[in-house]
Amino acid sequence: MAFAALELTPDSALDSASDSITDAAAEHGVPHIAEVLRTRQAWKAMVRRSREISMLALRALHDELCLYPKPGLVSKMDNGSHDDMDAATFMRSLFSLRRYFSTIYLAGAAGASFDRLRRLGIDAERRMLRATSGINTHRGAIFNLGILCAAAGRWEQEGGTSSLSSTVVCQWSDDIKQMDSVADDASHGSRACRRYAVGGARGEAAMGFPHVFDVALPALRAARAGGASERAARAQAFFAILAVLDDTNLLHRGHASGLAYAHRAAREFLAGGGVLRENWPARARAIHDAFVRRRLSPGGSADLLAATLLVDRILSGDGWQRWR
Ligand SMILES: CC(C)(COP(=O)(O)OP(=O)(O)OC[C@H]1O[C@@H](n2cnc3c(N)ncnc32)[C@H](O[C@H]2O[C@H](COP(=O)(O)OP(=O)(O)OP(=O)(O)O)[C@@H](O)[C@H]2O)[C@@H]1O)[C@@H](O)C(=O)NCCC(=O)NCCS
Ligand SMILES: Nc1ncnc2[nH]cnc12
Numbered sequence: 001m002a003f004a005a006l007e008l009t010p011d012s013a014l015d016s017a018s019d020s021i022t023d024a025a026a027e028h029g030v031p032h033i034a035e036v037l038r039t040r041q042a043w044k045a046m047v048r049r050s051r052e053i054s055m056l057a058l059r060a061l062h063d064e065l066c067l068y069p070k071p072g073l074v075s076k077m078d079n080g081s082h083d084d085m086d087a088a089t090f091m092r093s094l095f096s097l098r099r100y101f102s103t104i105y106l107a108g109a110a111g112a113s114f115d116r117l118r119r120l121g122i123d124a125e126r127r128m129l130r131a132t133s134g135i136n137t138h139r140g141a142i143f144n145l146g147i148l149c150a151a152a153g154r155w156e157q158e159g160g161t162s163s164l165s166s167t168v169v170c171q172w173s174d175d176i177k178q179m180d181s182v183a184d185d186a187s188h189g190s191r192a193c194r195r196y197a198v199g200g201a202r203g204e205a206a207m208g209f210p211h212v213f214d215v216a217l218p219a220l221r222a223a224r225a226g227g228a229s230e231r232a233a234r235a236q237a238f239f240a241i242l243a244v245l246d247d248t249n250l251l252h253r254g255h256a257s258g259l260a261y262a263h264r265a266a267r268e269f270l271a272g273g274g275v276l277r278e279n280w281p282a283r284a285r286a287i288h289d290a291f292v293r294r295r296l297s298p299g300g301s302a303d304l305l306a307a308t309l310l311v312d313r314i315l316s317g318d319g320w321q322r323w324r
Pocket of ligand 2: 064072075138298299300302303
């Protein structure tokens with residue numbers, strides 16, 4: 001997938017011209033013009049960084065889609081437990097979000113309220129539904145990765161001193177918890193949260209994404225360190241999430257027994273050596289087929305895998321150009 005087409009031509013020529021004007025203005029005693037130009041330069045750097053973050057979020061969603069086997073879920077190999085969507089649906093959805101992630105990064109950098117983030121998320125969901133003819137592909141991802149992009153904006157503005165997870169909690173946890181009191185009863189997820197007393201996406205975000213930072217990211221990095229391929233490391237991270245997450249999609253479709261079945265299958269896969277076993281793709285494929293037979297689809301686990309791949313790249317300094 002060449003995201004280069006979406007990458008903007010670096011405006012380094014304009015940057016160097018602007019730098020020389022700034023220096024001249026400062027030298028000849030017109031500091032306010034220099035300050036204006038410096039502010040303009042800082043803003044342009046932030047916009048460039050927001051586009052890098054957007055590309056990282058789109059790559060994370062694309063990498064999640066492409067991972068196979070991924071029990072019950074859509075990939076480019078098959079549609080998993082779904083009759084209403086395929087990989088093309090996810091690709092249309094993913095590209096409809098390219099401006100959303102950069103916008104919400106800038107909103108976070110500017111210290112936006114949760115209400116502002118919420119409105120951006122709702123607008124993004126509207127664009128997603130238009131792109132997918134009404135299919136819910138990434139509603140949870142809009143929420144999960146949107147908050148993490150906003151947190152990245154805030155965190156980078158503050159110099160990266162605290163942690164991304166604590167930035168989510170400090171900035172928006174109370175507001176996210178308040179969402180419960182006005183939850184939309186119509187959604188599968190909010191009904192599952194109430195019926196089974198689980199936190200769902202809101203609970204995960206309000207706690208600073210523990211399944212990303214404390215479960216999946218360590219599993220991803222340990223698998224890489226153990227010599228696993230990138231595909232295998234991503235599969236290991238996915239199964240680590242699936243083994244423990246209260247995924248409301250699993251509860252919605254499979255009820256408590258479906259969630260327990262999914263947890264057990266993932267734990268057995270990991271206990272059997274996970275991806276460090278030679279035949280892991282065959283074992284993962286057997287679990288995928290069993291989920292499809294049961295119509296189970298862990299969409300929340302898929303979202304948190306994408307969130308993990310995004311966070312991994314942000315924390316590893318991945319980006320097209322250093323923005324400062
Ligand atoms: C904040 C909301 C998104 C909360 O939505 P909801 O009330 O529905 O509650 P949840 O189910 O908890 O979350 C919604 C989606 O989040 C994913 N998810 C599920 N469990 C978890 C979890 N434990 N942690 C994190 N994320 C989780 C999941 O999304 C993915 O699955 C969907 C696709 O799968 P599918 O099976 O097709 O789903 P359905 O169509 O529902 O089922 P079928 O009909 O096919 O059987 C897809 O969305 C994936 O992303 C959950 O579905 C909501 O209140 C909201 O959007 N608020 C407004 C926006 C906002 O506040 N934004 C804040 C700033 S960005
Ligand atoms: N690959 C996928 N298949 C089904 N639902 C999903 N939700 C997020 N990613 C998904």
